[in-house]
Amino acid sequence: MKRDRIDELAAELFAAAREEGPDRGLVARVQREADNVAPMARDEDGAAGRARGPASQRRAARGRFILAPAAGRWLLAALVTAAVGALLLMPRAQEAVMISAEGRPGVTPGSAGMAGGARAADVPSAPVGPVPEPPLPETLLPETLLPETRHPEVAAPESLRSEPARAVEPTIRSGEAKRSPQPARATPPREPAPNAANAPSGPSSASEPSAPVAAPAATPSLSSELGVLKQIRQALRGRDGAGALVLLDRYDTGEYGKSLSLEASVLRVEALDAVGRRREAETLARRFVRDNPDSPLAERAQSFIHGADPARTRESAAP
Amino acid sequence: MLLAVIKVFGRGHGAGVRSATERPDSDTAAPSADLSESLPDVPARDFSALVRAEIDFVWRQLRRLGLSRADADDATQQVFMVASRRRSELVVGKERSFLYGTAVRVAANVRRSLQRRREVAEPSVESPLDAASPDAPLPDELVERRRARALLDALLEQLPAELARVLVLAEVEQLTLAAIAELEGIPAGTAASRLRRARAAFRELLERHPASAERSEP
Numbered sequence: 001m002k003r004d005r006i007d008e009l010a011a012e013l014f015a016a017a018r019e020e021g022p023d024r025g026l027v028a029r030v031q032r033e034a035d036n037v038a039p040m041a042r043d044e045d046g047a048a049g050r051a052r053g054p055a056s057q058r059r060a061a062r063g064r065f066i067l068a069p070a071a072g073r074w075l076l077a078a079l080v081t082a083a084v085g086a087l088l089l090m091p092r093a094q095e096a097v098m099i100s101a102e103g104r105p106g107v108t109p110g111s112a113g114m115a116g117g118a119r120a121a122d123v124p125s126a127p128v129g130p131v132p133e134p135p136l137p138e139t140l141l142p143e144t145l146l147p148e149t150r151h152p153e154v155a156a157p158e159s160l161r162s163e164p165a166r167a168v169e170p171t172i173r174s175g176e177a178k179r180s181p182q183p184a185r186a187t188p189p190r191e192p193a194p195n196a197a198n199a200p201s202g203p204s205s206a207s208e209p210s211a212p213v214a215a216p217a218a219t220p221s222l223s224s225e226l227g228v229l230k231q232i233r234q235a236l237r238g239r240d241g242a243g244a245l246v247l248l249d250r251y252d253t254g255e256y257g258k259s260l261s262l263e264a265s266v267l268r269v270e271a272l273d274a275v276g277r278r279r280e281a282e283t284l285a286r287r288f289v290r291d292n293p294d295s296p297l298a299e300r301a302q303s304f305i306h307g308a309d310p311a312r313t314r315e316s317a318a319p
Numbered sequence: 320m321l322l323a324v325i326k327v328f329g330r331g332h333g334a335g336v337r338s339a340t341e342r343p344d345s346d347t348a349a350p351s352a353d354l355s356e357s358l359p360d361v362p363a364r365d366f367s368a369l370v371r372a373e374i375d376f377v378w379r380q381l382r383r384l385g386l387s388r389a390d391a392d393d394a395t396q397q398v399f400m401v402a403s404r405r406r407s408e409l410v411v412g413k414e415r416s417f418l419y420g421t422a423v424r425v426a427a428n429v430r431r432s433l434q435r436r437r438e439v440a441e442p443s444v445e446s447p448l449d450a451a452s453p454d455a456p457l458p459d460e461l462v463e464r465r466r467a468r469a470l471l472d473a474l475l476e477q478l479p480a481e482l483a484r485v486l487v488l489a490e491v492e493q494l495t496l497a498a499i500a501e502l503e504g505i506p507a508g509t510a511a512s513r514l515r516r517a518r519a520a521f522r523e524l525l526e527r528h529p530a531s532a533e534r535s536e537p
Contacts, residue, residue: 006522006531009525010522016467016471017383018379018491020382022374022378022388022395027370033403034366035366037400
């Protein structure tokens with residue numbers, strides 16, 4: 001009896017709820033608002049991300065949060081690979097250009113080979129990376145900038161050129177280890193590879209004379225000026241004073257601008273000192289300190305007066 | 320190598336989108352083909368039709384989820400705005416699931432914010448202005464129904480939320496167990512047991528309520 005009445009009452013309650021509905025104006029309002037909303041990107045997280053049913057929505061949301069970082073990790077990995085590749089290749093390519101541009105009278109072939117070997121050891125994975133070389137050295141070093149001072153017998157370019165051969169060596173070895181391990185191991189790391197000239201164009205191809213060289217910028221720009229000064233500094237750091245002087249001569253033509261000429265003057269002091277023209281370096285340094293006593297560069301120039309110390313020179317040459 | 324990384328990344332991303340959209344299907348028995356193929360953006364015309372078809376359902380759910388008429392109006396608007404923003408994710412045939420899930424969430428948010436402001440003394444009480452539509456029933460009936468709804472909401476309020484939702488879908492919307500299971504995103508067996516428990520609990524609450532005592536002595 002009572003059970004039936006309860007059922008009846010419940011049915012009435014549910015029926016009352018069923019009959020209820022929104023005002024008709026709401027439909028128009030909702031449609032208007034919905035039309036004004038621009039569709040959202042698929043991966044944007046929002047209320048509807050969990051709007052598939054209270055239980056499955058949570059699973060879906062969890063899945064999305066797991067997937068999103070996975071995608072992010074891939075992107076991050078790609079970016080890190082590109083950045084590391086660029087960082088590793090850039091200084092090497094520039095140095096290769098600097099070394100090949102100028103002969104290095106003060107450097108023996110053996111030590112140059114060691115330097116090249118050390119550089120190759122620093123960058124073991126470089127030839128594997130697909131990252132293109134930064135074009136900076138080529139654009140800033142026109143062909144005319146590489147005068148007759150280039151000495152083909154200087155070991156540095158050769159040792160650099162032999163890098164690709166050594167770099168692909170592990171690959172060759174892994175492929176031919178069982179058949180003929182000898183040819184691959186026959187080349188000690190420090191000796192220039194005999195077939196180095198035939199090596200495929202690797203990261204050091206910038207040092208090849210046949211490499212395309214861009215003409216200097218028609219109008220001097222600060223970035224090109226900075227680029228030249230950077231190369232000069234790198235040459236000095238590599239104890240390539242002659243190369244630095246050639247670059248400084250080129251800089252003094254004003255082709256790249258003159259806004260950093262004070263910096264260039266000090267670099268010339270350092271370059272002169274590096275090639276052993278100490279007297280000239282000191283004279284120039286005195287003149288610089290006299291003319292620019294308040295310049296922050298005066299201190300650097302000062303260090304070359306009263307008998308320039310090569311150790312100090314190297315320190316001050318480093319940026 | 321970089322290209323390969325990008326390729327892998329792209330593939331992983333696509334798989335993520337697809338699995339996210341396919342996931343609801345894993346609850347229902349129907350094994351589906353690649354749903355990303357059948358996921359065109361819902362055109363504006365179809366979306367208007369969707370609004371007209373589902374607005375009553377959404378609004379009623381919001382009301383039974385404890386919102387006043389005015390709040391249900393606002394929440395309905397919110398639900399359809401979300402749906403409109405995410406049109407591209409609306410799977411044909413599953414729009415109601417999407418709307419229902421969104422409504423449950425929006426209602427919870429509204430109630431939370433109302434409670435935070437301590438403005439919700441009796442969320443389900445209807446104001447006299449609520450029945451201002453031209454085809455409104457006679458005042459007596461109106462009062463009766465309004466009281467009935469207030470009682471229903473009071474009782475539903477005392478049930479666990481998941482039981483109350485299943486009960487409303489079954490008794491108010493008169494949906495099948497399969498439909499309830501799909502909307503709730505739960506297996507059909509779970510839906511059945513929840514409905515059983517919900518009915519029993521509701522009856523018990525109703526029996527204890529003074530309204531049933533009134534009814535029992537005519």
